[in-house]
Amino acid sequence: MTRYLHCILALLSLLIIVPSYVKADHIVGGELFMRPQGNPGTFEITLIQFWDKNNLQEPTPDGNGNRDEYAELFIYQKRGNEFKQQVRVRYLSSEIIAYQNKACANLRSLNTVIGTYKGNVSLPEQDYNDPEGYYIVWERCCRNSDINNIKLPGEMGMVFYLEFPPLTTRNESPVFSSPNGQYICSNRSFSMNMSASDQDGDELRYSLVTPFKGYTSPNLINGNSAPKSGYPLVEWENGISLANAIPGPSPLAIDNNGKLTVTASRLGLYVFAVQVEEFRNGKKIGLIRRDFQLLVIDCNDDQPEQPVIMMNATPVREVSFCPERPVTLETESSQDWAYQWQRDGLNIPGAVAATLTVSDTGTYSVVKSYTKKCSRDTSSLMVNVVLAPPIEATITADKRIICDGEVAVLQANGGTVPSNLVISWNRDNNVLKENRPSLEVRDQGSYLLKISNEQTGCSGSDTILVTKESIALSLPARKGVIEGSKTTLAPVINPSEPSYQYSWSPPDGLVSPDDVRNVVVGPLVDTRYTLTVESVNGCQAQASTDVWVIDKMHIPTSFTPNNDGHNDSFEIFNAKDQILEMRIYNRWGELIYASKGYSVPWNGTYKDNTPVPSGSYPYIIKTEEQSLNGTIMLLK
Helix, strand or coil, rough: CCCHHHHHEEEEEEEHHHCCCCCCCEEEEEEEEEEECCCEEEEEEEEEEEEHHCCCCCCCCCCCCHHHHHHEEEEEECCCHHHEEEEEEEEEEEEECCCHHHHHHHHHCCCCEEEEEEEEEEECCCCCCCCCEEEEEEEEEECCCCEEECCCCHEEECCCCCCCCCCCCCCCCCCEECEEEEEEEEECCCEEECCEEEECCCEEEEEECCCCCCCEEEEEEEECCCCCCCEEEEEEEECCCCCHHCCCCEEECCCCCCCEEEECCEEEEEEEEEEEEEEECEEEEEEEEEEEEEEEEEECCCCCCCCCCCEEEEEEEEEECCCCCCCEEEEEEEEEEEEEEECCCCCCCCCCCCEEEEEEEEEEEEEEEECCCCCECCCCCEEEEEEECCCCEEEEEECCCEECCCCEEEEEHHHHCCCCCEEEEEEEEEECCCCEHHHHHHHHEEEEEEEEECCCCCEEEEEEEEEEEEEEECCCCHHHHEEECCEEEEEEEECCCCCCCCEEECCCCCCCCCCCCCCCCCCCCCCEEEEECCCCCCCEEEEEEEEEEEEEEEEEEECCCCCCCCCCEEEEEECCCCEEEEEEEECCCEEEEECCCCCCCCCCCCCEEEEEECCCEEEEEEECCCCEEEEECCCC
C-alpha cells in the first residue's frame, strides 16, 4: 500500500511539475539527411524536427508562433572548419506520432509531431573535393527546461549534425526510421527501434553520443555562419554521463542493429543522441546524428493479458498471402482495450483497431493497453507475414504459327495441373469456355492462361501469341499454247514474300527449273500444271492451270476474191480459239477490217461490201501469247 501511495505521489508531482515548464521550446529532437538529385552536385537537404505539440504555436498572420517557416543550415569543410555555403530549407509538412498506449499518453499529455523541412542546394564539385569531407549543421536555442539529465537545459541550445564525403564519392546519407510514440516504464525493460537505412548499401555503425549544445543561447537563439572550432557538448547532471544517460540497472544502450534498450530507475525526461557512422569498404565516409528525448514514468503494475494474433479465428505465427488478396489479422476485441499494430517494430499510423488488413510482408505485432487507465501495456508474439509461393502458370505450344486449317495445342504446365486449382483461358481479353489444361487453337490472337487457388486467392498467369499465316495463290484455269511454242505461267500470290519456296509439277514440258515462281512451259500434249508454294513456317498453298496444245495456224500469203469458189477469202487454218483479234489495213494505214476472234474470214470488201482493189494489205493478228504482223496479197 505504501508503495502504491508513493507511486501516486510521484505521478502527481510529475503532473504538477510539467505544466511549469510547458513554456519551454517546442523542439524536442530531430536530425538531418541529404539525397543527391538528378543533376550532378545537386542535393535535397531534409531537416526533421520532433515537436511537443502542447508547446507548439502555429504561425499567425501577425508573425506570432514558434513553428519556423524556414530554417538556415550551414555547410563547413571539416579541415579547418571553413564555412562553405548556407542552405535555406522551408517547412513542408507535419505528422502526428502515434502513441501505442493511448491512456497513458493522454494522462501525461504526450503529443508529439514530426515536422519536415526541405530545400535544394547546388554544390560545385571543384569546391567540395577535400578528402576529409564536409558537415552540415542546424543550431537553435533552447531545449526543454524540464530535461532531467543535463544542466541548465532551458539555456542549452541544440545542434543537428551531418557529415558527408567529397562529391567525388557519390553518396546518399543514411535515413533514420520514424520513431514510435513511446515512453519508458520505470524498473521495466524497454526497447525502441532507432535504426537507419542506407540506399547505397553502406555499413552502418551505431553508438550513443553526448548531444551538442552548440553556440546558441537565450540571447542568440539561431545559429550563424561564424567560424567554428568544433561544437561544445551539453553538460551532464551530477551522477549522469554518457554511460548512463538514462540511469538504471541496465542503463541506456544501443546495439549494432540500432535497437535502444534500457531499464530505468529514475522518473524524468532524458535527452540523448544516437550517432550512425557510414562505412564503405572499411572507410568512414559520413555520419548522421539524432537528438532525442524519452520520458520515464511510474507505470501501474496492472497489465492486460497478452494479445493473441489470429486469422480466421485461429492463432498464427506465420502467415502467407498473395498480392491479389490481402489477409486480415485480428485479436480479441473489447471496449476496455486499445490497440496499436506494429510492422517491423514500428507503429503503423492509424492501425488502432482490433483487426488489421495486411498487404505487405513483414513482422507484425499488436500492442494492447487499457483505454480508461494508464497502466503497462503488453505486446503480442511476432507474426511473420510472407508472400505465398507463386502459382506456376506456363503455356507450352506445339506451334506458335498456324496455317489455314491447322490446329495448335496449348498446354498449361505441360498438361498437368492439380485438381484444387482452377484453370481459365482467354483470347484477346475474351473469356473462353475451355477450362482444361489443354486448349486447341484455330484462331490467331493473344492467349492468356490463369491458374488460381480460389481458397487463398493466389494465382499465376502466362501469355502466348499465336499468329495465323494464310497464302492466297491463283493461276488461270486454262491456257493454250501453240504447238511447238512456249508460254509462261505467272501465279498471283498474296502476300508476296521473297522467302517462299516453289515447286511445279509435273516436270513434263517444263522449260525453266521447277523451283521458280514464274515458269515457262512448252508441253507436247494437254497438261495440268500444279504449283505448290511453301513459306518458311511450313504453310502451303496450291493452284493448278490446264495448258492445252493448239495446232499451229496456217496463214496464207494471198487469196483471190473472184467468187469462183476457190480461195475466195483470207482463211486462216487452225485459227479456232486462237485468234483474239484481227485487224487489216490498206496501204494508207486505214483500218478496213476488224473483228474479235476470226469466225468469219475477210472476203476482200470494205464499207457496204465494196470490193477493195488488188494489192498488199498489212494485218495484225493477236493471240493470247503473241501479236503477228504480216501482209496478205489480194489478187484478182
